[in-house]
Each structure stands twice: as structure tokens, then as C-alpha cells.
Amino acid sequence: MESALPLVGLVIVAYSATNLDNLLLLVGFVARPGQPFAAVVMGMLLSGGVMLALCSGAALAAGLAPVRWLGWLGVVPLAMGLRELRRLAGASTSGAEEPEAGMPPLTPFGVAGVMLANSADSFGALVPLFAESRPALLPVIGAVVVAMSVLACLLARWITTHQRIGPTIRSIAPRLVPFVLILVGLYVLSDTTTDTLH
Numbered sequence: 001m002e003s004a005l006p007l008v009g010l011v012i013v014a015y016s017a018t019n020l021d022n023l024l025l026l027v028g029f030v031a032r033p034g035q036p037f038a039a040v041v042m043g044m045l046l047s048g049g050v051m052l053a054l055c056s057g058a059a060l061a062a063g064l065a066p067v068r069w070l071g072w073l074g075v076v077p078l079a080m081g082l083r084e085l086r087r088l089a090g091a092s093t094s095g096a097e098e099p100e101a102g103m104p105p106l107t108p109f110g111v112a113g114v115m116l117a118n119s120a121d122s123f124g125a126l127v128p129l130f131a132e133s134r135p136a137l138l139p140v141i142g143a144v145v146v147a148m149s150v151l152a153c154l155l156a157r158w159i160t161t162h163q164r165i166g167p168t169i170r171s172i173a174p175r176l177v178p179f180v181l182i183l184v185g186l187y188v189l190s191d192t193t194t195d196t197l198h
Contacts, residue, residue, distance in 0.1 A: 017180035018121040026156035043111020048149040078185025084178035
């Protein structure tokens, strides 16, 4: 289990960084007048479950490829991170979208749909980790994702009572995500103790 600790840490960092934009959406959902918090939590857990299923499926498909090729999946988050870093360097500052006011409360399926539509970076970061990790470690990754989903909901609820924190997160997220994707890509490309390649 000791060899799982670096993987747990990386999943926490990857999930956190690639979900800062989703955290902003969660804050918007939780702050909506009349929006049941339970619906937001259920939606976030549903999106996490679908994400885990998609990652498992993609990892299984990758398992059909020769084992020596799995480490090359690190190219995906690495390329995404480099693309985002390039876009960030070349883009002028753009304002974050504010949640629309006056909208009816979202159902759990509505929350899940929005979260999944905004989770391509999470998918790109987690699939290589799923595909390259030993099968015994996949439940560890899943447990971390579920725990982080619940924590994201609780944090969103807390942020709604501390409005000064929102602008800070909004300014950090675009700058942090590219570096985390690059870190995940390099981690998967390297030979680590959690690899299936041993």
C-alpha cells in the first residue's frame, strides 16, 4: 500500500486542479436561490461515477494494447497541458462566466450533465493514470475521486458564505491546470512504482 501513496497524492492534485472550473460551477449552483444542496451533491457524485466508468472503460481498451505502450498514454495529458499553457500565454484576459440568475433549480442529472460536459481535462488526466496503474490500485483512484467530489461540494457550500474567495479561485484555475496536466503526463511517461509495466 505504501507504493499507492504517490498515486493518491497525484490523483488528489490532478482532480483538484482540473476541477477548479467545476468548483466555480458548483459555487454557482449552491448559491442559486431555492437550489437544494442535496441535488448538487447527488449530481456531482453521479458525474464522478460516470467519469470513473468512462476512465475504467478507456483503461480497459488501453489494456488490449501491448503493455509497453501504456506509458505513452502520458502524451495525452502532456499535450493537453502544453496546449493549454500555449493558449494561456497567447490569450488576453477573458472574464469568467457568471451563472445565470433566475434559473430554476437543477436536478442531479442536470448538475451531472454540466459537470461532465466541463470535465474533458479531468478525463484526460485520469484515463492514463487508470490505464497505467496496477488493477489493485484502481479502487484507490476511484475512492479518491469520490472523496474529492464530496469535498468539492462541501467547499462550494462554504465558499457561498465567503464571497471574497471566488475571485481568487477564478484567477488561479486557468494558470494551474496546464501545469498539473503536464505533471500527470510526465508522471505516466516515467517509470514509477505504481506502473503495470513492472
